[in-house]
Amino acid sequence: MRRSADPSFPTANSLSLNVNTSVTTNAGDAAGVFGIFDPLVAASSDPTLYYYSIRAYDNTGALSPWSPAAFTFDASAAGTQFTSPAGVAAPCGASILAPCASVQAALTAAPAGATVVMLHGTYSGSGNVELTMGGKAREAAPASLSHR
Amino acid sequence: MAGTAGTVQNCSNAARGWLFNSGETVAGSSLSGLTILNGKGYSGGGIMFYNASAAVSNLVIRNCAADGSGALFAGVTAAGGGAVALYNSNSTFDSVNFSGNTATEPGGGGGVFAEINSFAVITNSVLANNKGLSTKARALGLSSARGACI
Numbered sequence: 001m002r003r004s005a006d007p008s009f010p011t012a013n014s015l016s017l018n019v020n021t022s023v024t025t026n027a028g029d030a031a032g033v034f035g036i037f038d039p040l041v042a043a044s045s046d047p048t049l050y051y052y053s054i055r056a057y058d059n060t061g062a063l064s065p066w067s068p069a070a071f072t073f074d075a076s077a078a079g080t081q082f083t084s085p086a087g088v089a090a091p092c093g094a095s096i097l098a099p100c101a102s103v104q105a106a107l108t109a110a111p112a113g114a115t116v117v118m119l120h121g122t123y124s125g126s127g128n129v130e131l132t133m134g135g136k137a138r139e140a141a142p143a144s145l146s147h148r
Numbered sequence: 149m150a151g152t153a154g155t156v157q158n159c160s161n162a163a164r165g166w167l168f169n170s171g172e173t174v175a176g177s178s179l180s181g182l183t184i185l186n187g188k189g190y191s192g193g194g195i196m197f198y199n200a201s202a203a204v205s206n207l208v209i210r211n212c213a214a215d216g217s218g219a220l221f222a223g224v225t226a227a228g229g230g231a232v233a234l235y236n237s238n239s240t241f242d243s244v245n246f247s248g249n250t251a252t253e254p255g256g257g258g259g260v261f262a263e264i265n266s267f268a269v270i271t272n273s274v275l276a277n278n279k280g281l282s283t284k285a286r287a288l289g290l291s292s293a294r295g296a297c298i
Contacts, residue, residue, distance in 0.1 A: 103157075118182060120154035129163040129187070133177050133202075135170030 079114030081106040085121035102127025108134065155182040164189035165212070168200035169221070174240055178203040187212035190220045191261065192233030193249065198224070199235065205242040214251040214261070227252045228261030230278060238267040247276045 081093040087101035093109050099119055100106040104127045106116045159165050165184040168177070179195075179202055187193040193212035195204070198221050209231040216227035224235055230249030232241070246259040258278030262268050 113176075118155050122156040122158055124158040124160055128157060129159045129165060131157075131166045132170065133168065133172055135172060135200075 079111040081110040081114060081116045082119060083116060083123075084119040085123055087119075103131055104128070107131060156185060157182055158185045159187040159212070161186045161188050161213070163187070163218070164193055164196055165209075166195045167192075167198070168196065168202050168237075168239075169198040170200060172200040172202050174201045174203045174238060177201075178205070180205040180207065183208040183210065184212065185210055188215060188218070189233075190214065190216055190218045191224055191227050191235075191251075192229045192231075193251075194231040195233075196221075196229075197232070197234045197237035197239050197266075199237070201237045201239040203240050203242075204232075204244060205240075206244070207241075208245045208247070209249065210245070210247050212249045216252050223264065226261065226263065228257050228263070230258045232260045232268075234260070234262040234266035234268055236264045236266060237262075238269075241268065241270045242272055244270070244273040245276075246278060247274065248278065250279045 082096045082099035083093065083101070083103045083106035084099035085101070087099035089101060090105060092098050092100040093106045096117075096119075100109070103116070103118060103123055110116050157165050165187040166179065184194045184207065187195075187209075189196055191214045193214045194209040212231050214227045214230050214233060221235065224233075228251050230251045231246040232239075241260075249258045251258045251261060258280050259275045260268060260270070
């Protein structure tokens with residue numbers, strides 16, 4: 001999975017894409033504005049590959065069809081763990097659909113070399129401070145989408 | 149900083165954000181893309197590197213404090229590095245915004261403090277509105293007599 005620091009990932013002057021979040025802008029926005037991203041959907045052929053599609057309003061308010069998958073989210077890297085402030089108690093983390101409620105739980109569960117994906121939100125309280133990687137080679141990164 | 153707005157770690161002035169103390173290395177461990185707020189520790193309110201390192205990028209570290217309270221690691225003498233303290237660490241920082249952090253140690257670096265064989269490489273980053281105890285060393289603190297380099 002590419003990280004948000006990847007220069008090919010749109011950041012400045014673009015929408016921030018939140019995993020599991022639909023984004024809607026108003027009809028009548030300027031033509032070509034990215035309007036709606038469909039909810040995260042796993043590709044049927046590969047349950048570790050999720051994708052977003054995009055559609056947009058034109059300046060008459062007409063809505064375009066869904067695009068082909070425009071952004072992908074690849075959770076196939078071995079041992080990738082997910083965490084979210086809206087997550088769940090153990091067992092958790094192995095699937096983006098059941099992220100751990102605490103970052104430390106995901107870090108502890110992650111094998112060496114794995115990425116811990118911190119889904120967007122505000123983390124606080126026990127399990128979300130004084131975080132340690134325990135000496136394993138790990139990567140903590142925000143949810144990001146690679147640009148196909 | 150791009151990419152940091154949506155993922156926030158609020159330490160609520162109760163503890164530091166991250167502690168690297170198990171021999172992590174720049175090659176093996178990285179931390180990127182989040183905002184660390186209101187961290188607090190004896191040193192390194194946002195992140196403490198103690199005999200360990202990591203590659204840090206695309207981060208915001210704001211309103212964190214090294215206030216001399218809490219656990220003290222062996223050999224650490226200064227409540228330095230409101231945002232980040234390094235002790236025997238060669239961590240790297242790319243595209244990091246250190247702002248509004250404070251340290252109580254005179255000369256301790258409100259933003260970053262390094263001591264004991266530390267070598268911090270900071271690139272493409274912003275250090276703003278950080279405060280040491282005195283008017284000195286608001287942004288960076290360096291214990292040069294102890295083999296540190298920024």
